[in-house]
Amino acid sequence: MSFISLSAMGFGTNATGLALCASGGSDGFNTLAIHAGWTPDPNTGEVIPPISRSATFAQHEPGVPVGLDEYARASNPTRRVLEQRLATLEGANHAVAVASGLAATTLIMHSLPNNSRVLVGDDVYGGTYRLTATAFRDIHQFRYLDTTSLSTVEAMMTEFRPNLVWVESPTNPLLQITDIAGVAVLCRKCRALLLVDNTFSSPFLQNPLKLGADFVFHSTTKYINGHSDAIGGVVMLNDDEVHGQLQMLQNTLGLNLDAYPAWLTLRGVSTLGIRMERHQDNAQSVAEMLETHPEVERVIYPGLTSHPQHELAKSQMSGFGGMVTFFVKGGLERATVFLTGLRVFTLAESLGGIESLANHPARMTHASIPEARRGELGITDNLIRLSVGIEDEKDLIADLEQAFAGSRA
């Protein structure tokens, strides 16, 4: 597949013509999260968009559909509402919602001409790494690098001349921050496209298109849906022509998001703003508690002044999110006893839901990364990643305390 000619990608497209919304253009994030993309149906009065279950749609005459949809793989009314709402929240002209975050990665990778050069952050989501290192390994050329260092990126731009740069910020699980505007300037100079995986921040905390990125990517499974009950992914962009190509390609590849998870995601995203505020209040408290805890070696949270990129995070994000990573004193065994001793935090993969989760990257989310590579990246056996939920702060703190006490040697 190679629908996108890189030269067709308009740089610096301005974000006018924002998705329609129920109310005026100056509405705030929470208002848009609830209303964008939908006004009560004039025929039925439905306040909430229905789950459209129809696989096919009637036509007046051949090629003239009654509404906007012909076949639900290509487009579907519920999914269109979601796409419009997400685009509005991210400040993008367009959104293409697909079946998972990795379906969105597949979509982007197939949109590039074969043998493209793709520069990927070396601390990206494990599944993103696996997709590039296996399924697309013989289709494109990949190089992995530390995107937090602008000089490293710049050197690689000249040497490798990438067509696409894939950045995650903050990263998973080490919460490293990349200077998105800085990388965007380097990309523009070399006519490379920039994609930012914005899953950890959500559109509430960071808007990479405004910082100069060409694509924003989300696993909507995480904060956007926020209830751990629907898998989905989305790519957002401003360019009209590339949007048309991506829509056609998602239909060609069959990557479509079904109406039911689309509807759940619409319901979930309505409360994104208030959830994120609570997530990060709780996360800040948890991070501060861990930082002074005698059983903890080190804490990584962008909201701590001890985070090496705290100032950069402050400059490009409006908050620091709900993910906290720390190193417990001891090794694999200590980490295991600690994790199995938690009561409120559930030991599980994934993140971004209302419930607090604890994860052991070396054995769980990042197990597909070879051990030697994990060592180079600093994903050690005593590293624990918390997705801090929206429960009562005191219960989360008490839970961590009792798990530390119960796992002391």
Ligand SMILES: *Cc1c(COP(=O)(O)O)cnc(C)c1O
């Ligand atoms: C979960 C995740 C993905 C993959 O999304 P799925 O919906 O699980 O396919 C990609 N990037 C990040 C940062 C993620 O957390």
